[in-house]
Amino acid sequence: MDCSRVRAEGIAESYLLGRLDEPDREAFEEHLVACAACADELAGLYTLKAELQRSREQIVADAAVRPRTWHRPWVLAVAAAVLAVAAGLGVWMRLQPASGPRPELAALAAIEPPAYAPMRLRGSEDEAARRFRVAMELYAAGDWNGALPGLRAAAALDPEAPQIAFYLGACALLAGETDEAIAELERTAALGDTPFLEEARFLLAKAHLRNGDLGSSGNELAEVIALDGDRRQEAQDLLKRLDASGGPDT
Amino acid sequence: MDPQDPVADTELSEAAPEDRSAAEGELVRQFQERVFLIAVVRTRDREAARDLAQETMLAVIRSLREGRLLDAEKLPAYVCGTARNLINNFLRARRRRPETGQALQEPATNGSQVDDVEQSERQFLARRAIAGLQPADRLILLLTLVDGLKPGEIAEKLGLSSEVVRKRKSRALGRVREIIATRSRK
Numbered sequence: 329m330d331c332s333r334v335r336a337e338g339i340a341e342s343y344l345l346g347r348l349d350e351p352d353r354e355a356f357e358e359h360l361v362a363c364a365a366c367a368d369e370l371a372g373l374y375t376l377k378a379e380l381q382r383s384r385e386q387i388v389a390d391a392a393v394r395p396r397t398w399h400r401p402w403v404l405a406v407a408a409a410v411l412a413v414a415a416g417l418g419v420w421m422r423l424q425p426a427s428g429p430r431p432e433l434a435a436l437a438a439i440e441p442p443a444y445a446p447m448r449l450r451g452s453e454d455e456a457a458r459r460f461r462v463a464m465e466l467y468a469a470g471d472w473n474g475a476l477p478g479l480r481a482a483a484a485l486d487p488e489a490p491q492i493a494f495y496l497g498a499c500a501l502l503a504g505e506t507d508e509a510i511a512e513l514e515r516t517a518a519l520g521d522t523p524f525l526e527e528a529r530f531l532l533a534k535a536h537l538r539n540g541d542l543g544s545s546g547n548e549l550a551e552v553i554a555l556d557g558d559r560r561q562e563a564q565d566l567l568k569r570l571d572a573s574g575g576p577d578t
Numbered sequence: 579m580d581p582q583d584p585v586a587d588t589e590l591s592e593a594a595p596e597d598r599s600a601a602e603g604e605l606v607r608q609f610q611e612r613v614f615l616i617a618v619v620r621t622r623d624r625e626a627a628r629d630l631a632q633e634t635m636l637a638v639i640r641s642l643r644e645g646r647l648l649d650a651e652k653l654p655a656y657v658c659g660t661a662r663n664l665i666n667n668f669l670r671a672r673r674r675r676p677e678t679g680q681a682l683q684e685p686a687t688n689g690s691q692v693d694d695v696e697q698s699e700r701q702f703l704a705r706r707a708i709a710g711l712q713p714a715d716r717l718i719l720l721l722t723l724v725d726g727l728k729p730g731e732i733a734e735k736l737g738l739s740s741e742v743v744r745k746r747k748s749r750a751l752g753r754v755r756e757i758i759a760t761r762s763r764k
Contacts, residue, residue, distance in 0.1 A: 341751075344619055345726050357616050357662065362654035367612045371700060372758040374615060377723040379704040384720060387708075391717035521745050554742045556712065556749075 329355040331366055340370045344377060436569060437537040442498045442527060444468055456486035460495075467495065472503035483512070490522035497528065501535050510535045526557040533566065546570060602642075606635050609654075613661045620665050621672075630668060634661040700758060707757035715750040722747055 334340060334356070342348050343356050360366050380387065444464055453461070463478025479496040486492055497512030513535065516528035533548035549570075552563035613634045617627035637660050641647050647656055708716055714736070721727045721735065729743040736743070 341723070344723070346619075354662070358655055358658045360616065361609065361612050361658040361661075367615060368759070369755070370615055370619070371611070371697075372704070372755060373723065374619065375697070375700045375704045375758070376708070376719070376754055379701060379708055380716070380720045381724045383708065383716075384724065387713070387716045387720050390713040517741070520741060521748070525741070525745065551739060551742060554714075554738050555745060556715075 329359040331359075331363060334359065334366050334369070340366065340373055344370065344373050436566060437534050439498075439501060439531060439534050441467075441470070441502055442495070442531070444495065454486070456482045456489065456492065459485065460489075460492050463499075464495065467499055472499050475499050476503055476505070487515075488519065490516055490519045490524045493519065494524035494528055498531055501531060501538075506535050506538050510539075526552060526555045526559055529555065530559045530563065533563070542570060602639055605639070605642075605653075609638070609657050610635050613657065616658075616661055617665050621668060626668060630661065630664050633664055637664070703758045703760065704754065707754040710757070711750050711753065715746055718743060718747050719750055719754070 329339070329352075339348070339352070339356050343353065348356060356366075360370060444467060446461065446464065459478050459482040463475045463482060466475035466478070476496075476499055479492065479499055482489075482492045483496050493512055493516040497509050497516055500506075500512060501509035510532060513528045513532045516522070516524050517532065519525075529548050529552045533545045533552065536542070536545035536548060546567065549563045549567045552559050553567070610631050614627050614631035617630040617634075618624055621627055621630070634657065638647075638653075638657050641656070641660075647653065708719075711719070717736070718732055721732045722729075727735075729740045729747065732738075732747075733740040733743045
């Protein structure tokens with residue numbers, strides 16, 4: 329066992345939690361005795377665990393006072409109420425409120441094209457990367473419809489590449505292909521903890537909004553808020569504006 | 579083996595008697611905490627772990643003095659093997675008489691004076707790191723490290739997706755790690 333495997337696989341944490349099988353446990357112990365850095369890592373985790381345990385009651389109490397936006401049932405209730413009104417009256421986007429402002433959903437669904445900075449790839453470029461690069465030149469020029477076919481081809485060649493899935497989703501949304509956008513952005517999010525996760529969720533919220541699916545939009549915004557990244561504030565504001573359209577508990 | 583590790587170069591068994599005690603001191607300083615860590619994770623009993631670490635070091639020094647360990651390269655593996663035997667014996671004995679077993683999960687902060695400065699500093703930094711986290715992240719770390727729950731199980735409890743839990747957990751751990759690491763950089 330070496331330090332890079334310990335880091336990559338979270339071995340110290342698994343060891344602390346008693347989750348390693350015997351061969352891995354023994355290999356880690358042998359490595360640990362000889363390695364100051366990994367011994368430090370385990371000592372830090374062990375201390376952290378002890379301190380968390382010591383403050384358990386406080387931690388649980390603090391977490392119980394959560395921001396409202398964490399309560400998904402509330403988000404769904406608001407969305408359901410808004411959708412019910414919308415369904416009853418047909419063209420819900422033109423509804424005028426009896427009191428208070430109604431959000432201009434079309435305006436809320438508007439997006440800024442995600443910025444793209446070409447990345448230098450190591451080694452030789454494969455066919456998917458080449459198609460992606462060419463398509464992104466069109467994307468950077470604002471030609472969404474022109475970029476779409478190349479991005480689709482790149483995604484078909486390399487379905488695991490998060491940047492291709494993400495920009496295909498974003499591009500489809502910009503080109504007005506909302507259903508394709510939703511499928512591609514969901515695929516991006518399903519690829520896990522990538523640099524595009526938060527942005528994909530945020531665009532998904534916008535895409536659902538564009539489809540008038542406020543429930544799904546609210547769910548995605550709650551996910552963005554929970555991710556607690558750069559879009560947190562914007563997602564909160566957006567949820568508030570959905571709330572202003574007549575949630576049951578406001 | 580860590581190239582920065584001074585123990586790697588300590589050829590204790592070959593040292594002249596007058597250099598022995600300094601070299602033995604260095605050996606204990608380097609290995610005892612690591613053995614203690616292994617022992618405390620395996621036994622979850624700090625007092626027993628302290629005794630086991632001490633016993634291990636005594637046994638290793640005895641072997642060195644008796645010239646039974648000539649290859650300095652093999653020292654870490656020897657320390658580890660000795661510790662493992664003693665820990666396994668302890669665990670077997672405890673299983674046979676569970677009624678006399680000590681309380682599991684003894685909080686680290688109740689440790690005796692033997693706790694060294696390094697550990698108190700680590701505790702201080704861990705507390706500071708925890709205080710700097712958001713309440714939800716603290717809860718995610720508590721459920722992960724203390725309750726041993728996996729991201730999927732935590733996600734279900736908190737009404738989040740596993741992906742959010744995984745991301746928040748790894749970010750929170752990264753922040754804590756950064757703060758605790760300031761200790762070793764000093």
